[in-house]
Amino acid sequence: GAGVSQSPSNKVTEKGKDVELRCDPISGHTALYWYRQSLGQGLEFLIYFQGNSAPDKSGLPSDRFSAERTGGSVSTLTIQRTQQEDSAVYLCASSLERGGGKVFFGPGTRLTVL
C-alpha cells in the first residue's frame, strides 16, 4: 500500500512569506508526527497528533509555527513570516497504534528560505 506522502518535495520561499506543507499519512493511522531536520543535524520533534486528543505542540519553536489535522487524516504544517533559520527538511510520520507501534516516515519537504 501507499506510504506517507508529503508535498511539495521542495519549496523555496522568500523571507517573510508564509508556507504550507502537506502530509498524507498512511490510511487508518491514528497518530501523526511532524519533525524537522536542519542540515547535518538530528531529528527535532515539532508536533504530535493522536486521534481526537489535543495535539502535543511542545516542540513547536515559535508561534509562527502551527499545524492542523483535518478529519483525522491529512495534516498541514504552516509557517508564517518565514525566517532563514526555518530552512530545513520537514518530515511527517504516522503510526497505527497509540505508542509502541512502528512509525513510518514520509520523504520530507525541503524548505529553503532565501
Next chain:
Amino acid sequence: DAKTTQPPSMDCAEGRAANLPCNHSTISGNEYVYWYRQIHSQGPQYIIHGLKNNETNEMASLIITEDRKSSTLILPHATLRDTAVYYCTPTLIQGAQKLVFGQGTRLTINP
C-alpha cells in the same frame, strides 16, 4: 522520557557484522527499545524493536541486556547500502507520546 547515548560515528568493513550500541539507562518498564535508520536524503526507516528478549528479523538482530539499560543492534553482514545514521529510541508500549530521537550513530560501511 528516557534519554539515550550512542557513539556519534562508527566504521565497519563490508561483509562484517556491525554492532551498534545504545545506552538507555533510564528506560522505564513500559517502554520498548526501537531502532530506526536514516539513509542520506531519506526519511527514517524502522528496523526492529524489543522489550526484554533478543529479537531478530530480516534486517537485523537486537540484543537487550537483562537490566534493559543498554542494547546492541547487529547488522550481521553489512553492505555499502547500510551506511546511514542509526537511532535508538525508547517508546511507550501504550499511551500517546511523542517519539524523540537523539543524535544517533553515523555508521559508515567501507568496501
